[in-house]
Amino acid sequence: MAKTSRLLDRALPVFDGPQAWFGPEMAKRRDWIYELNREELAEIDSAVAACVERRTSLVAMTAADFPLPRLASRLAELRAKVLHGAGFCLLRGVPVERYDALEAALLFRGIGAHWGEALSQNGKGHVLGHVADLGVDLKDASARGYQSKAELRFHVDGGDVVALLCLKPAKSGGLSRIASSTTVWNQIVRRRPDLAAELLAPFHLSRWGEVGAGQQRSAKLRLFSPCAGRLMVVYIMSAIEKAQAFDEVPRLTGAQAEALALVNTLAGDDAIRLDMDFRPGDMQFLCNPSILHARTDYEDFPEPQRRRHLLRQWFACADGPELPADVLHGFQGATADGRPAGIRVPGVPLSAPLQPE
Secondary structure: OOOEEEEOOOOOEEEOOOOOOOHHHHHOOOOOEEEOOHHHHHHHHHHHHHHHHHOOOOOOOOHHHOOOOOHHHHHHHHHHHHHHOOOEEEEEOOOHHHOOHHHHHHHHHHHHHOOOEEOOOOOOOEOOEEEOOOOOOOOOOOOOHHHOOOOEEEEOOOOOEEEEEEEEOOOEEOOEEEEEHHHHHHHHHHHOHHHHHHHOOEEEEEOOOOOOOOOOOEEEEEOEEEEOOEEEEOOEHHHHHHHOOOOOOOOOOHHHHHHHHHHHHHHOOOOOOEEEOOOOOOEEEEEOOOEEEEEOOEEOOOOHHHOOEEEEEEEEOOOOOOOOHHHHHHHHOEOOOOOEOOOOOOOOOOEOOOOOO
């Protein structure tokens, strides 16, 4: 578990645990990349075929529906590193080209079932998401960045863990970028403690019109929260900006705007971030409270069947890190296990579409 290394003053701790890392150092290592071997791929093939034969529900799938006798123990090790270590890993070698849309979805959901409870990622109840360019206008209050090919600034997603499976990369661009939110915080404390103090106060975030039971159209919570010896972060700049259109939300002060911009600037610094260029079959897992992620803009192939396409899942993990109450109850809501519950809109059933929509 991370620990507070020292106090620059009583209000501004810095952290020196495994969540505090620098990209150039990680780029020299390969312990966060796991290459699937022949036996594990055979297990996956067998599990996919069994699910197709049984017509296993993509929504209700559990780990028992997707047995992985050898790979399960490795996934448990990777999961522990993501939740309580550096906060990320890359699973490599899935031969996605030999699976059709249903088989690829079953594979991703099956492996995901070994990570945690699948959560709804949007107001449509999708537990299986699609990251692809749908031509949305990002100026729209309900538009989501993953439905465009524009650059995405550093942010976090919902749930404890977000996972991506690359089906098809872009013609060019679309580089995945991640950064330790703990390292970003430590740097802000050291360079601009006045702005670090701003980040400890609550901000208002829009829910993009995806409002759950008992919720308001915006949430108010701290973006950076020391909790149980670690730093927990919820940073979604687009949601903060969209909330500024609401009359009941106070306008950002100059200091707040400067602090928010500094987070994105430092996360993108060459000395802090780590870049990943996805190959087909790459599966990335990130711990949201510990990792900020972003994406460069991209150019797609003209042929629809070759365009960039990633599958996405959000997970609630019963043994995830302890979270502040405002994150659990003021932002996403909580699952039966007391974990962040994603986006649930009353009356909308869970679903797992096989194509972007």
